[in-house]
Amino acid sequence: MxxxxxxxxxxxxxxxxxxxxxxxxxxxxxxxxxxxxxxxxxxxxxxxxxYLMNPDDFKPGKMYELTTDPGQYFKVEYMNGVFAWGYRLNGDGKEEGIPISLLNKGV
The missing domain is CATH 1.10.287.880 (Hypothetical protein YfhH domain)
Structure with missing residues (x-):
């Protein structure tokens, strides 16, 4: 196989x-x-x-709009490979890791 x-x-x-x-x-x-x-x-x-994106385009401390939820923002605390770890603004305050493809780097 x-x-x-x-x-x-x-x-x-x-x-x-x-x-x-x-x-x-x-x-x-x-x-x-x-x-x-x-x-x-x-x-x-x-x-x-x-994996088609460059993780260096996303900086800790910055906020990015979520591509799946316009108007909802995610604050990056740190990067780990192609995952951004941080918090959703107006979220429950829990840290989460999301693929960088869910972040709009144009904001």
Whole structure:
């Protein structure tokens, strides 16, 4: 059985191909009404997209708008790979780590 390659070990082209493949699977799951399967593929797309981004573009102490929730902001406390760790403004105050692909770096 072939070992699945990690996103961190994929080239940009491989990541883009993987994202296209996962989006197609998510689309099919959504059409079939398989909500849980759709959510899994959607989350995998988010993770793969994070590996196409540069973590150095996100700075601790800065706030970024969440791409999935416009008007909601996330304050980055520190970075760990492609994950930003911090707090949601107007959230419950609990620290969480989110893929950088969920942050809008244009703010």
């Amino acid at each position: 072939e070992q699945e390659k990690r996103y961190s070990g994929m080239s940009e082209i491989e990541l883009k191909q993987e994202i296209a493949r996962l989006r197609e699977k998510a689309r099919k799951a959504e059409q079939l009404g398989i909500v849980n399967e759709f959510a899994v593929y959607d989350r995998k797309v988010t993770m793969a997209q994070a």
